[in-house]
Amino acid sequence: MAYHSIVCVKQVPDTANVTAEAMKEDGTVNRSALPTIFNPEDLHALETALEIKENYGGTVTVLTMGPPKAADVLRDCLFRGADRAILLTDRRAAASDTLATSYIISQAIKTIGDFDFVFCGRQAIDGDTAQVGPQTAEKLGIPQITYLEELVSAEGKTVRIRRNIGNGWEIVECQLPILVTVIETANTPRPQAMRRVMRYKKARVPAELAMEVRREMPDASDEDRQAEVDRRAAAQKEASFPVEQWDLDDIKADLERCGLAGSPTKVFRVQSIVLTKEGFTEIPATEDGVRQMIHELVVDRTLG
């Protein structure tokens, strides 16, 4: 049978490659100087869904939540083979913790409607929480299978999945629909297909059109800018790109459960890691130096 998959993806700051340019003078990170990337494990989630579509037929819909710029990762999904892409963007969703985020994502998934699989990367590299996947599954009332390494088989509504459990692996069987989180050893994400890049590179969501026009026509009047936005929106409609922009009203979200109001966890304090040299002794790379150090470690009972 054919399977309908929804893939949740996220655009994240590239926290793994904090370069010297991204460091401030006081040794802390300048977040705005970090480039944004497609969250690595989400690419593996997308690949899993695309392989299912190839092997069994069906569709792949991608969903992301974020600012207008997050549409970058949606286009990337279209270039790699996704059929439909939805950006959920709304200022009222800002400052959502994982509980509020999973509520919003689950409402968006319910709005999309019928599905067999929801795929997510195991975790995003900006927060590393791995919570939104399981929390979304709970809100959808479906089982979750975390840490997929391989879809072993799919027959009708019954699937077998091999999952990595840290100190080994297990194969589990389950009835669809389910939510699955995917780890990076699952597969090798395919590259963008040039034909699809040509076809979808001009796809934009409405919020991006407004930003682009503001940037390109800084001196124009509001009316002229609006006219240009309308013109571009009409061109987008004409091209019927498979990208959509939704807000919290579109998914009938209860605002009390979104953003700060819906978030139990609050950030009380943030300390940047500043490299210090407190209590540091440099030991000369000589036999005497090393002998003295070992002696100190024995005296303070670290050794022996």
Add this chain to the structure above:
Amino acid sequence: MIEVNRKGEVWVYAEQEDGQLHDVSLELCGKARELADRLGVKMGAVLPGSNVRSLCDTLIGHGADVVYLVDDEKLAHFQTTPYAKVVVDLIEKHQPQIVMYGATALGRDLAPRVASAAQAGMTADCTDLDISDVTDPKTKDTHENLLLQIRPAFGGNIIATIVNYDMWPQMATVREGVMPLGEVDSSRQGEVVEEKIQIDEALMAVKLIERHIAAKTVNLKGARVIVAGGGGVGSKENFNLIRELAGAIGGAVGASRAAVDGGYIGKEHQIGQTGTTVRPALYIAAGISGAVQHRAGMEESAKIIAINTDPDAPIFSVAQYGIVGDLNQVIPMMIKSLKERR
């Protein structure tokens, strides 16, 4: 969610598989005992499983006043949905103020499911926990004795302290190895409360077909001294220097990701964010530059010796002893010096 309950207990989720308690649960018992004493409340352990009654004494010996035992053959193998139902039902019945879980593959699967069902706050992967009064910067209300949930974020570049004012219980997963594993005190007394939770067949949706557990051959977490090598070691053959020093000093062999990726040594030796987190009495880092991902797994060590040819290597920032030099010369000197002392 439950109401703010200042008399609520401090709970640990007792993770077990095949009747074996996970070390991290016992590490957490020690921390939970300390927090419960500071709050003047009882410390409880939640133990779901099948034929696991014998584990209650261990949990009591590590500090639990009460063990909530849910012994049911349906719980023979871990499955998210029925296990989550057990924990959520017990939270609603007993209203604990704090619940902590190990940040293991299992804990990070179970805990967010529980948090969603209970509509309570959940902080992942904490490296420290504390109790403090907190003033909300917006409302200026002061909340007494909140759980400070401290964790690295943003790829380890910042440390965030998270609090939960009102959507209780306050819940967190805690990374393995960051809390010390205390000695068991078999004279401690505690109570075992047997709980029956209705587990409907519909919850048993995921069937286990096959499981393969890899034998753990390296005990990095239990080691008092760890000698770790990085990319600077240069080759698989040269990694024997690291092993020799470990042998001379009576320590375990660790490695950075660069050494594992270079094929110098197996992944089971890897220390850092994607490997094991350790806090030995002494950590010797040889030829390890000290990327944040590695430091996150070892910086809690009591003493750190760094050996590196690059005087600007970040590893020196967390070390007490720094030797700028070639490990191929320095390590033989250390071995010689250690042997002289015998």
